[in-house]
Amino acid sequence: MSEPLLAVSGLSKHYRRAGRTITALDGVSFQVNRAETFALVGPSGSGKSTVARLLLRLADADAGSIHFEGQDLMALRGEKLRAMRPRLQMVFQDPRSAFNPRATVGRVLDDPLRIHGLAGRDERPRAVETLLERVGLSPALTLRAIHEISGGQRQRVAIARAIATKPSLIVLDEALSALDVSVRADILDLLVSLQLDEGISYLFISHDLGVVARVAHRVAVMDAGAIAETGEARQIIAAPSSPIGKALVAAMPSLAQPVSKEAE
Amino acid sequence: MIALRRFLRTPEAVAGALILAALLAMALSAPWFFPRDPQSIAGPALLRPFQDWTLPLGTDRLGRDVMAGLFHGARASLAVGLAAAAGAILIGAVVGTLAGFAGGLLDEILMRITDAFQTVPGFLLALAFVSVAGPSLATVIVAITLGAWTGPARIARAEVLSIRERDYVAGARVIGMHPLEIAFREILPNALPPVLALSSVIVAAAILTEAALSFLGLGDPNRVTWGGMIAEGRAVLRSAPYLSIIPGVALVLTVLGVYLAGEGLVETSATRRMNA
Ligand SMILES: Nc1ncnc2c1ncn2[C@@H]1O[C@H](COP(=O)(O)OP(=O)(O)O)[C@@H](O)[C@H]1O
Ligand SMILES: [Mg+2]
Numbered sequence: 001m002s003e004p005l006l007a008v009s010g011l012s013k014h015y016r017r018a019g020r021t022i023t024a025l026d027g028v029s030f031q032v033n034r035a036e037t038f039a040l041v042g043p044s045g046s047g048k049s050t051v052a053r054l055l056l057r058l059a060d061a062d063a064g065s066i067h068f069e070g071q072d073l074m075a076l077r078g079e080k081l082r083a084m085r086p087r088l089q090m091v092f093q094d095p096r097s098a099f100n101p102r103a104t105v106g107r108v109l110d111d112p113l114r115i116h117g118l119a120g121r122d123e124r125p126r127a128v129e130t131l132l133e134r135v136g137l138s139p140a141l142t143l144r145a146i147h148e149i150s151g152g153q154r155q156r157v158a159i160a161r162a163i164a165t166k167p168s169l170i171v172l173d174e175a176l177s178a179l180d181v182s183v184r185a186d187i188l189d190l191l192v193s194l195q196l197d198e199g200i201s202y203l204f205i206s207h208d209l210g211v212v213a214r215v216a217h218r219v220a221v222m223d224a225g226a227i228a229e230t231g232e233a234r235q236i237i238a239a240p241s242s243p244i245g246k247a248l249v250a251a252m253p254s255l256a257q258p259v260s261k262e263a264e
Numbered sequence: 265m266i267a268l269r270r271f272l273r274t275p276e277a278v279a280g281a282l283i284l285a286a287l288l289a290m291a292l293s294a295p296w297f298f299p300r301d302p303q304s305i306a307g308p309a310l311l312r313p314f315q316d317w318t319l320p321l322g323t324d325r326l327g328r329d330v331m332a333g334l335f336h337g338a339r340a341s342l343a344v345g346l347a348a349a350a351g352a353i354l355i356g357a358v359v360g361t362l363a364g365f366a367g368g369l370l371d372e373i374l375m376r377i378t379d380a381f382q383t384v385p386g387f388l389l390a391l392a393f394v395s396v397a398g399p400s401l402a403t404v405i406v407a408i409t410l411g412a413w414t415g416p417a418r419i420a421r422a423e424v425l426s427i428r429e430r431d432y433v434a435g436a437r438v439i440g441m442h443p444l445e446i447a448f449r450e451i452l453p454n455a456l457p458p459v460l461a462l463s464s465v466i467v468a469a470a471i472l473t474e475a476a477l478s479f480l481g482l483g484d485p486n487r488v489t490w491g492g493m494i495a496e497g498r499a500v501l502r503s504a505p506y507l508s509i510i511p512g513v514a515l516v517l518t519v520l521g522v523y524l525a526g527e528g529l530v531e532t533s534a535t536r537r538m539n540a
Pocket of ligand 2 (some may be wrong): 048049050174
């Protein structure tokens, strides 16, 4: 086996609020391989978003380590951290709050290209249009304000922004939860096709095992800040071993109901 | 357009806007209607208003044209009011954004400085500054700005504190945007509306402070100002009260106009935001 793309080990995080200490994460370890979709599933409050925030260095861990592409992520700061950013991207849950309310679609996609010098000033408008096309949107959207387009379109823009810098890993934190069921299936298909084309890995975070079952290769089930079990997606859905895994499987929408075109 | 219509439907706002328009017209047309130096002698001393149509508001103790003084004084009031408010909002927005976004030690230092400035009454600060730096329009503007930026700074900081936790700011960090660009391009423009809502109060206070400084003889000596005119008129308050009353009324109307128009603007933009 080659070394994993992402290796998280013993990650812990505590929040102090109103004199009380909340343990959001308590010794979380997992690995994500190249071109793999690894899912974190768990009930609300189990610490999934905290994992995402720590990975993206939006918050600092209290203990543990994160190795990504062979680098010690937690040791990076300032310019070095910004130089790593293109490799590790994120899509947020709510596409309404994920963008500057004053931004246009074009600016949102131009920013990462400009910041990392990925295309010359003259080439960037064309690069932005290409990105829109790759996520199935019309290049004519460039001039539209973010608040003028639909939630599904915004989430596509979010994915376009995430792939703009050609990352090796994208963290998707409940990226489908705020969308209509019909739109979800399309976005899932888009993610799968991008993975096939580019070999991107996903850390796919969801509270819904039903969605996870459709995309994940491997799954870690989280509960109360710790990982209850890890395994092949198929295997966990068929025979969960942890109490929380059993509860999540029981709560899955009936598999007899087709959720997507794939089931047809 | 809808906002404009709503603005026009508020009578106070319209009254304020009309007063401001008149003030602006006076300020802009002063050199055209009254090309002569307003401090030069234009006729007999202490001519009462409405006696001579070439000097409709009469003359002061030295025979200077009161109407010309009123028009030229509008320039000083407007210049000081707008420049001081712009300066205060600019400084306040930058200080508040840096403090709120950076947090930690920088926040601590900037807010202590803000506290220090806020403890000293703005007028005393202006008085002290002009006494040291010497009276001129520029020093008066700086002096007033020094006492006026703390309010905008506090509001900007509070707004930035709430905005910086939003997803889109996290998103900007994730794509590797430089912290200064995040602070000033992503956060500041979104933190600005409540700060700008303060501007009418600041403009009004600045105009009053300028008048007070001029009244105390600390205004620009080379310019006619309403405060200076009121002070001049004081010497003959009993025999020629109009010399104080006319610029006094102009001052009150101006402050009222700025305030009403500002409130109207804030109100219409608030309803617009609620409807959005
Ligand atoms: N900024 C924060 N301050 C205090 N507590 C927090 C903060 N963020 C998360 N938590 C707490 O940490 C725990 C895990 O939260 P989170 O990672 O958001 O869970 P999930 O994404 O699985 O719903 C929860 O108990 C939550 O209340
Ligand atoms: Mg979450």
